[in-house]
Amino acid sequence: MTSTVATEERGGQLPPQGARRPSFGRWGRAFLDAAREGNAVVVTILAIVVALFIGALLIAFSTPSVDPKWAHFFSDPGGAIVAAAKAVGNSYYALFQGCIVSPATISAYLAGKQPLYQIFYPLSETVVGATPLILASLAVTVSFRAGLFNIGAQGQIITGGLLGAWIGFGLNLPPGIHQIVCLVGGFVGGAIWGWLAGWLKARTGAHEVITTIMLNYIAINLLTYLLNTPWFQAPGSTYSISANVDQSAVLPHLFGPNLRLNAGIFVALLCALGCAWLLNRSTIGFEFKAVGLNPDAARTAGMSVAKVAILVMIISGGLAGLAGTAQILGTDFNVTPGLASELGFTAITVSLLGRLGVGGTVMAAFLFGALNAGGTLMQASTGTPVDVVTVIQAIIVMFIAAPPLVRTIFRLRGSREGGEGQMLSAGWGG
Amino acid sequence: MRLELRGITKRFGSLVANDHIDLTIEPGEIHALLGENGAGKTTLMNVLYGLTQPDEGQIVVDGEPVRFRTPGHAIRAGIGMVHQHFMLIPVFTVAENVMLGVERTKRLGFLDRRRARRDVQELSKRYGLAVDPDAVVEDLPVGVQQRVEIIKALLRQANVLILDEPTAVLTPQEIEDLFGVMRSLRDSGRSIVFITHKLKEVKAVADRITVIRRGRVVTTTTPAATEAELASLMVGRPVMLRVDKGPSRPGAPVLEVRDLRVLDDRGQTVVDGVTFGVRAGEIVAVAGVQGNGQTELTEAIMGLRPVAGGSIRVNGREMVGRSPREVLMAGVGYVPEDRQHDGLIVDFSVADNLILDMYHRPPFASGPSLRPRVVQESARQRSEEFDVRLTSIDDPASALSGGNQQKLVLARELSRPIQLFVAAQPTRGVDVGSTEFLHRRIVQQRDSGVAVLIVSSELDEVISLADRIAVMYRGRITGIVPPDTPREQIGLLMAGAGATGDGAVPPGRRPAASEGSVAVGEAEPTRRPR
Secondary structure: OHHHHHHHHHHOOOOOOOOOOOOOOHHHHHHHHHHHOOOHHHHHHHHHHHHHHHHHHHHHHHOOOOHHHHHOOOOOHHHHHHHHHHHHHHHHHHHHHHHOOOHHHHHHHHOOOOOOHHHHHHHHHHHHHHHHHHHHHHHHHHHHHOOOOOOOHHHHHHHHHHHHHHHHHHOOOOOOHHHHHHHHHHHHHHHHHHHHHHHHHHHHOOOHHHHHHHHHHHHHHHHHHHOOOOOOEOOOOOOOOEOOOOHHHOOOEOOOOOOOOEOHHHHHHHHHHHHHHHHHHEHHHHHHHHHHHOHHHHHHOOOOHHHHHHHHHHHHHHHHHHHHHHHHHHHHOOOOOOOOOOHHHHHHHHHHHOOOOHHHHHHHHHHHHHHHHHHHHHHHHHOOOOHHHHHHHHHHHHHHHOHHHHHHHHOOOOOOOOOHHHHHHHHOOO | OOEEEEEEEEEEOOEEEEEEEEEEEOOOOEEEEEOOOOOOHHHHHHHHOOOOOOOEEEEEEOOEEEOOOOHHHHHHOOEEEEOOOOOOOOOOEHHHHHHOOOOOEOHHHOEOHHHHHHHHHHHHHHHOOOOOOOOEHHHOOHHHHHHHHHHHHHHOOOOEEEEEOOOOOOOHHHHHHHHHHHHHHHHOOOEEEEEEOOHHHHHHHOOEEEEEEOOEEEEEEOOOOOHHHHHHHHHOOOOOOOOOOOOOOOOOEEEEEEEEEEEOOOOOEEEEEEEEEEEOOOEEEEEOOOOOOHHHHHHHHOOOOOEEEEEEEEOOEEOOOOOHHHHHHOOEEEEOOOHHHHHOOOOOEHHHHOOOOOOOOOOOEEOOEEOHHHHHHHHHHHHHHOOOOOOOOOOEHHHOOHHHHHHHHHHHHOOOOOOEEEEEOOOOOOOHHHHHHHHHHHHHHHHOOOEEEEEOOOHHHHHHHOOEEEEEEOOEEEEEEOOOOOHHHHHHHHOOOOOOOOOOOOOOOOOOHHHHOOOOOOOOOOOOOO
């Protein structure tokens, strides 16, 4: 009910906003406002903190070496706690080493025992993991902003990847041109899959959530089928695996063959810039957002809701297709049944974590890329299962989806309006 | 029950929404709380209903100070509230809605539906609240839904009933019915707090009137005060209640509608062979009780609703079959009936709302790019020119009051070259000060040679604005008359008399027909579902 009150009060001629806060100086006030209004950034950071804490509890209670100590908790509580803290510390340290930098490699390099690239290996892995995530999450962000719930990034990644890869090993083109043609093909492949859902929505009103989920299944089975046909199956192989793309189609490594970091990240960041322009500075993006927030008013103002639905799904599908293609051309080089793995669904998570903004989406993708890269090393070096990372990711998003929960935990004041959550739930009706 | 508010003060930060308000509600009176949007009426009632806690002051019931921490406390003390937006479950029947929260059960926990039905019937008989207890709520017109809310409150033993802007959603007939109910409740000894900003209604039904301005009680007076007095008390300055306009100088026909037929969403004919025209430099107002096809008529003109037959020409060009954008670009400005739903994107900033139907054209766009600086600059100019009160043009439109939102829509539609201006319910839910402004701008448009088509269910507005009045009843135009036609005769046309279209009123019909003819819940068309 506070919102009713606020609405009426803001509606009046009395000075609304601003005036009702005590003055602290500009920066101080900005910070206070951010914290007390349950600002997006603050909630996100706190959500990450809480998730890491819960992850720590999981590690503390599941690490085999700590387990017996808990049994003696009442006779030797110190021992148990120290052991648990050690396990948590080791795991998170390994996580850090796996995604940012490992001091050991620095000292090894300084001692001349290891080459320089080892220092940057973790960072490179983070970026490599983030690259397809950025593209796929942008796909989700663009569609969600237009009020369309594209759950079909998964399928669009597959169809895009298939077409991009086919161009990669099926056509003979000079390097430079070959990569570009592959990427365009990947975009088109995903765009076709997205367009199908958009067209169905525009023509028949079929809800995109249903159609994109169904199209996911079709894409997955199409992938399995095609990998056993002569068009795709690697010559001489009996496995469901495609030929490698031509060397001319491979996205070049940026820092030598030992780091997997490749030009795909530029493609991703370029697309991010494009999306930022699209959503914030273009007339088409204006239509997207208008239709997303209020299709009736958009129609009354002369926009074509059907046209927007189709265009959004083409762009969204295309971006997802690029994600699949960039992964193949940059790191995988061939198509396997695991082409998209969970990418299309993780993308939804990342996009929500980025609060449906382009900048936020990119940052969230880097965070997830880092957690994934670090999780691998964590499992290898400390035995902490990589699933802890998945749990951490899930908890972060749960908290993001439920800002009131974070606010309650940290006693932040409620934000003024419903925010994203409201927008999301509103969209399901259409 | 005698209810007193003593020195109620409620602050939101440095904003004082209620400033030491004293108010006494005597038993058996209809007490109107009159004030502009944002004056603090709703906050005061939320305090009274336990939805917010006052910073200072106390509530006294029959001499006993009380504290309402939740609405539950207030309800137990005998206070009922009917909100502007109804709290009903659409798929439940009336009886089920009424018993919700106070369910009575038979043995083994079965719901006692029969008893709930009987309660509803009893109350509706006693207070003239005609409601069918077995009707499903979503099928009922808004006016009847409101009655269900009132019954709900009465069943919870409300002695003081708070009605928050109850007439905003009602047709003139429904308003009359509501007033009847309010009077019979008062006569049974209950008291009613009637929150509104409509002067006529206050004078029609209230026993005492408390005027609130900027969080303070200005005065408490009686309905003997003139409308002009009340308006100036409310706004804080003298207000023009009449529209100041000279004679019209009509030019060439701009809008020509011929034999237009339009179907509603269920395939019923709602506009049935309508023919009329609007010339440059004149205002034609379509009068009629809400739901007689006016909404569909404007939507058809704007290309928002398919046309089943007939023709619509703007400046001689056929508009039937064209998209909304083509109609807008043909020089038609449009203020939709429901501004929050169709006219604005309330989550968009004020600046973005001001370019909602022009974003794709110069100067706001160059090629595929928007030009934010031009958009901002123009927004600043427009909001100043149209006196839109706002803190920042980057604030969402939802932060504006109803009147300012409507000014925003008007500012947008009048800031591109238009030959025809179509406005549906241009001042619905808008306070007196803004209404005055909006009317003046509309007349200005007429004087500059624009053809203006107004659709309004408020007869006062129609009579004061129009150069010619077209009255609609059940999808047909029952007459086109000059604005000096007696109200009675227009009322007859609104009730369907003289359906021949020549405006003559057949003898032998008595004016009473206009009030009693719409039977509850049957002939009355259901409002378009949202």
